[in-house]
Amino acid sequence: MDNLNEFSLRQLQYFAAVAEYGSFRQAAFRLEITQPTLSHQVATMERALKVQLFERTRKGINTTPQGRELLLSARRVLEEAQGFTTQAALLSGGGIGTYRLGVTPTLGPYLLPHILNPIHNNHVDLKLYVRENPPSELETGLINGQHDLILTTLPIMSSELIVAPLFREPLKLALARDHRLADRLIINRGDLLGEPVLTISEHHLFHRQITELCEEVGAPVLRDYEGTSLDTLRQMVVMGMGVAFLPALYAKSEIRNEEELRVADVEGINVVRNHALVWRNTSPVSSFYKQLSEEIKTIIETSLASDILPVNLTTNREKLLKTKPKTN
Amino acid sequence: MDNLNEFSLRQLQYFAAVAEYGSFRQAAFRLEITQPTLSHQVATMERALKVQLFERTRKGINTTPQGRELLLSARRVLEEAQGFTTQAALLSGGGIGTYRLGVTPTLGPYLLPHILNPIHNNHVDLKLYVRENPPSELETGLINGQHDLILTTLPIMSSELIVAPLFREPLKLALARDHRLADRLIINRGDLLGEPVLTISEHHLFHRQITELCEEVGAPVLRDYEGTSLDTLRQMVVMGMGVAFLPALYAKSEIRNEEELRVADVEGINVVRNHALVWRNTSPVSSFYKQLSEEIKTIIETSLASDILPVNLTTNREKLLKTKPKTN
DNA sequence: ACTAATGATAGATAAAATCTATAACGAATT
DNA sequence: AATTCGTTATAGATTTTATCTATCATTAGT
Incomplete structure (x- = not known):
């Protein structure tokens, strides 16, 4: 890999x-x-390669047998170089190639099925390499x-x-079929007083939201x-161990109301x-990511309108979270 | 093919x-x-390509998605370039690759079968692309x-x-089986007086040799x-139209004495x-050609000793031919 | 706050590519 | 035999490019 300084692309082209x-x-x-x-x-180049490529005469040149052999290799190099240039030109706009998308396990599996196909239709040469990671690891x-970008839950500190905020996802209350509230048409926050609530492990950002909510309603x-x-x-x-708050997209995707569970809203x-799409501010295709986020927002608002809430002003709760240090 | 000045092999290597x-x-x-x-x-290079390859941060770099894609292409270019270098190193000695060998139709088909195989054994990576041409066209x-080189009959003017003289080939006299001289053990030059002689068309150098010989013997x-x-x-x-002088190698190769013809020497x-191997004095692999001619000479003297004569001093006749202008 | 990383920048210097002008040689033409 | 034309090679000046030294700015870790 060291002997590349013997000749240049330009010399190959000249050759x-x-x-x-x-003729020269x-x-x-x-x-x-x-x-x-x-x-x-x-x-x-001939001196560097120690191979004479041409015989020079006063009436012109002859390519030597060695020159003829090397000409084939030279053309292959030039062709690859041409391919490199061509590809670079294609890539300069963004939206082509493989992008590594990180998602949280509590959102990715339930949202991606709705959006990957439309995105692929908009960008046929865009490939998303999706990796699931605990939300705490996504940001770092x-x-x-x-x-390259992540689809994660706010807040983001760095x-x-x-x-780029995408949408707000409500929480639903999941009850066992034989729960005392299972057949109530309307559940009020007062109904939850003293009701034991199950939650996900504390490594998930989701955990803290639930515990704060539970404090509020007692x-x-x-x-x-x-x-x-x-x-x-x-x-x-x-199994009747308690009730739980579950994200709306999870409920939509994994729970059929007719089965063992009831899913309800709480008044x-x-x-x-x-949820938001997030990327580094140093990324050279920032504008492409921005465009992508707009497209995702449109897709969601079209096909999942009844399940989610559009982005709006930051709530008090979120403001509070954002200013707290050490949340990560 | 024009946009190669955008970047250099060295830049690809750096990339x-x-x-x-x-890390830079x-x-x-x-x-x-x-x-x-x-x-x-x-x-x-990034400026030339209009593609940002890396995101620079204070703790190091990230390769952009575009950079990752282009890295694959860049490596292909570098690999081809490496192959070019390697091949050049191989070729520098000569004896590798395809050489274009011109031969005369009155020698090539009868000599080459004897020498191609041994040559191939000595130089496994040497390929000879053989073309037959009228001898007058061989030199030009x-x-x-x-x-690249020719296997031809002397004299050579240029x-x-x-x-590089290879060997001398005697001429044999070919007679019909029922010819009056057919059963003579020894044929003298005097026997040929008045005997009608057939010859090949005048485009062949061979023609003139025959006519001069015939003049001599009447x-x-x-x-x-x-x-x-x-x-x-x-x-x-x-068919009995006359006798003919034929080159020894042709006679050996194409005539079985038992058939319709008798082949005899004339005292x-x-x-x-x-015959000689000939190449341009500007050729950079002159020494390889010289070596090749020695090998051919050895092969011939080993396997065809009874049919040909080794090279020796120039005869008077040949001197005469060499000094005559316009032989071509 | 300090130290040790990182990459970027400015300016000087070294190296390489290019150009102009000309030489040297052979072939064709006068 | 001289001349002209077309070819590549060579020498030296000039422009362009690559490289180095010295330094800055920012960040991570101590």
């Missing part, structure tokens, strides 16, 4: 031109350089370059990241039985998750 | 190194250049670059050619029936064809 036109003068004319320059460059993973959180995923949480509700509480 | 080591400083250290040089070159074809040349090839000449002898005449 190929001389072989093609069979003619080739120099086509290359729009002078003949001495061309002669000098070819001679330099983005900062240190493991991801000032070197750009945040419901005890069952800390000894924290689920490791939304799915285990659901199973524990089915008088206003807890949502804020 | 690949930065991506590999994940580290890569610069490995490349044994300074970090500003490296930064400058990469930045220059060599001079103007259609051939001063810009190098001649045999008439049948000019109205000149064969277009040695094979037609043979057929005419079979008292000394006509041979001088």
